[in-house]
Amino acid sequence: MTKRQTRAFFLGSTLLFSLIFLALTVDGHRQFPKLTHSDQITPEVIAGKHVWHRKNCINCHTLMGEGAYYAPDLTKIADQRGAPYLRAFLADPAKFYNEERDRRLMPNLHLTPQEIDEVVAFLAWVGKIDTQGWPPRPILVSGSTIPGSNVGGAAPQPASDDPVAIGQALFGQAPPGCFACHSTAPGVNLVGPSLAGIATTAAARIKEDDYKGKATDVEGYIQESILSPNAYVVEGSTFSSNGQSMMPGGFGESLEPAQVTSLVAYLMTLK
């Protein structure tokens, strides 16, 4: 090979692959609207994207796995947590996490309520992007999809005296051991059904014809499910059999009324 030939190899292959890349880019632009649901990019979503950039979120968090690795991935956070939880969290992260316990705590960014709504709208849109099945299983902020996999860890303590925080900690403690049967990740059913989106599910369920329980609102439904599991039975081979729920009864006796209220307050945030 001569130098002239190797130069031709360099220039020719670079030109060829650049052209292929440009052609694929043109095709990409043809497909982006469908893959990213670009019709749902509202002015609020765009404003939320600006908040995301302005507050430098990407240098702690990842979005679709891109960013920094100091804080959890947020691709599907809107589905996992729901807008009410995210709004409360962003207003004051210290209510939900404790730096002594968790070693990390998101600084309070002092966002205005409008900025919070915008960034939550942005994250909700991101959650809808077709990411080719990524992540292959939910990435949780805290907790576990598999009971017992956090062996050796101390029982979670509430991060503040907010009822939601107390309920969240209680959910991970044994007793009562809710986490042993219920995950809070969408689609991750353990022995009991996943509680992801329970507040939304409950709102629809109490309106159904085959609902025979006494609850008239979402809070009432969740409380009833804890205290009398047989009031409404979810079908599923490990959930129930012969119309009887497999969830243990007796939480009415073992839990204080205030604890039940806290658990309900926490589960109400799972929308």
Place this chain on the structure above:
Amino acid sequence: MRYRSQSVAYAYFVVALLLYGLQMVFGITSIVKYLGPDPIKAFLPFDVSKEIHTNVLIVWVLTGFMGAAYWLVPEESRTELHSPRLAYWQLGLWTTAGVTAVVGYLFGWTEGNKLLEQPMPVKLAIVVTMLMFLYNIGMTIWKARKLTTTEGVLVAGLALTAVLYLPALLTFDNYTVSIYYRWWTVHLWVEGVWEMVQGGLLAYLLIRLSGADREVMEKWLYVIVGLTFIAGILGTAHHYYWIGVPGYWLVFGGFFSALEPLAFLGMAIYAYMAMRRSGLAHPNRLALHWTIGSAVFSALGAGILGLAHTWPSVNKWTHGTMITAMHGHMAFFGAYVMIVLAMITYAMPGLFGHDQEAGESPAGLWAFWLQIAGMFGMTMAFAAAGIGQTYLERIMGLGYLETQHKIQVHFLMVLGTGLLFTLGVALFLYDFFFLAPRRRTAPAAWPAVPEASR
């Protein structure tokens, strides 16, 4: 130093090395924050310390590239630089832009776009300085009417670096589209045109250090940069897998990413063959260390460790974990930091007016080995953290926070080896700023370069 105007490089190396030191401060700060709790997060949160750590790296490596070009181009084109004064003005503007960005970050002035956080006025200043640089270099070569392949590849790499910065000036409402073009800058820099810069500098150093035949070296240089672009251009795909682009990018990414180590392995073989053929007789043994080190470490860090997680079915689980930090640290250090330090150590005797026969300084060798050991340790610690994180968080489904708590010991290892690395950097700076200027020996004639390699 054959041409007086080559001394412009000294000013660039000073700025580059000071920023290298600053990068260490923010790197250590960032890893300490991983151990938590973080008492200073109210005024220096992680996002800021990490942003400064990475931005300062990019700025100082580019400063080093430009300094290296100002050293190399007059020698290759056998002429004085077109305008040393313009080069100093350019450095002044460049440094002002860089320092403004860093201070701005401390006060939350950022565009919050990973690695391209520079606010728009800073971005425009960067474009202007790049144009000043290209004009100065272009005029030098134009007036000399002499362009060697080595400097041609180097200058083309730097010119394309400027061109590929342009997508960073665009904004898109669709987040997926903005990431798509962000990688045109970031990926095509580090796995494309910067490899041209590395290849050009490597060829220059190998020709000078080993006296290898220029025709042969430059012939293979074309092969290496050709391989870089065959794999690198469509290899952008491995950043596209999960961001909302068509599924065929998974196929392209798997195939072309698998080819990406070829160019880096090529460079390692290239260096080895040059040494085999022409020996290791050059008196500047320190520059030899950094040159060979760069070829080996970039093959390991950029080539092999990159390949370790670019295959789609692996990346599906490792994407966005500490595995990326493992690859990133060694790749950047091997490919770009080491080649700049090789150029600096090669130019040092000339810049300080030393006798070439004086050999290496003990402090310089310690600086080399401490950085090598520190970076190797950090890479291993990041790897252990990343493997643990992938299994616990991604496969087992343990929460992010609980996982981070369980892999803390590896962050402690990153801190320990990071301090070792920082010690190496501090020694390098101490040697450059204090020991070397005082090591006054009679300037001897520049060692004869065999006629064939000129």
